[in-house]
Amino acid sequence: MQVEFRHKGCHLDDSLKELVSKRVDHLTRFLDEPKRVEVFFEENNTKAKEDRFLCEVTVVSHGYVVRAHSTGLELLQAFDRVEGKLRHQLERLKTKVLHRSHPHHRGAKVANEDLGEDLEVRIAKAKSFKVPTLDPEEAAFQMDLLSHSFYLFSNAKTGRAAVVYRREDGTVGLIDQEAD
Incomplete structure (x- = not known):
């Protein structure tokens, strides 16, 4: 899997690229070989120190696009925050795709015990009206x-x-x- 790096206003050294590539590769184990992974870093000129660096990771795989972004005081801290968000989104996607592909799971309530979330969509209210x-x-x-x-x-x-x-x-x- 090839990870594409882009940056704006900051410098990415090879050790950071290698570390981020390994961690992204570990994250994408939730998917069957993603088509493309893009990692974007940007240095913001803001007064808030904790928002100095922005990191955005986009994973494109088999018709799904998963994107997460976050900020941090350092490049690696911004990536750490993105990694947590991305892990959560990829786990939910994998669970949803897995349960959708097995007929005996269809229609059953699916719960992710680790996250305590229901993945089944429930319609709470239905409404009909004339469309003007x-x-x-x-x-x-x-x-x-x-x-x-x-x-x-x-x-x-x-x-x-x-x-x-x-x-x-x-x-x-x-x-x-x-x-x-």
């Missing part, structure tokens, strides 16, 4: 009137299903159904 035909601007206005974080509607311009949603930066986003 609106322009995206009108739908955004309706969303604000209802104080919701998203609003489902039929786009009057395209005639297809669409969703407007409130983004983290306060702006409104639009997701529109693709034409067949």
Whole structure:
């Protein structure tokens, strides 16, 4: 497995690359030979010392993309934090894929004892309503009137299903159904 390293504003020596490669290789034992692993380090110019270095690791394997990022006072500390997050995500993915592939496990409640989490999705509430035909601007206005974080509607311009949603930066986003 080849690990691709990228960096911005910092220097990566060969010993760090070798250590990170070994630890990433150990992490990816949860997957069948990943297609690509990218490790990105960046030095941030922030006032907070604990956020000086950013590390982001992306693992691409058989249709799944797993990404984790974290910051730290040193490059290795940032990677240590990412490693924990990545391990958690890869364990969950492997458990989910494993149980999905075995017919006798389908429909049964799957619990990860180490993490104490249920991996089965439960729908807590179902709701039906008429989908209005609106322009995206009108739908955004309706969303604000209802104080919701998203609003489902039929786009009057395209005639297809669409969703407007409130983004983290306060702006409104639009997701529109693709034409067949």
